[in-house]
Amino acid sequence: MSTYPIQKTEEEWLEELGPERYRILREKGTERPFTGAYNLTQEKGTYTCGACNTQLFESNSKFDSGCGWPSFDESIEGAVAYIKDTTHGMIRTEILCASCGSHLGHVFNDGPTETGQRYCVNSLSIDLQKD
Numbered sequence: 139m140s141t142y143p144i145q146k147t148e149e150e151w152l153e154e155l156g157p158e159r160y161r162i163l164r165e166k167g168t169e170r171p172f173t174g175a176y177n178l179t180q181e182k183g184t185y186t187c188g189a190c191n192t193q194l195f196e197s198n199s200k201f202d203s204g205c206g207w208p209s210f211d212e213s214i215e216g217a218v219a220y221i222k223d224t225t226h227g228m229i230r231t232e233i234l235c236a237s238c239g240s241h242l243g244h245v246f247n248d249g250p251t252e253t254g255q256r257y258c259v260n261s262l263s264i265d266l267q268k269d
Contacts, residue, residue, distance in 0.1 A: 171206025174261025
């Protein structure tokens with residue numbers, strides 16, 4: 139298991155995040171598609187980790203992929219950690235906050251921009267700091 143710069147007990151995370159955010163960020167849950175606060179938002183700013191406030195994505199990298207979750211074509215350099223995920227009979231790449239290890243979602247190589255990436259992120263995993 140990797141260690142991350144920000145360390146807390148799971149009890150501390152649960153107290154800070156509340157049960158639903160904890161389920162997504164710390165237990166690798168997924169919110170239902172098309173229900174998240176940031177799925178369709180076009181507001182400008184920086185998306186931060188919902189657990190530790192680390193800057194993860196810029197709003198200019200966000201696009202509507204139609205998948206039902208906020209999608210980005212790149213992350214802020216060094217902000218995201220990547221883990222092979224073989225759950226649910228699939229091979230995917232899980233994305234985690236590189237500062238605290240919280241689950242953000244998954245990244246796929248089917249993005250429509252020049253990066254070819256689609257970071258598919260749970261709205262409950264992020265917060266928007268508006269410009």
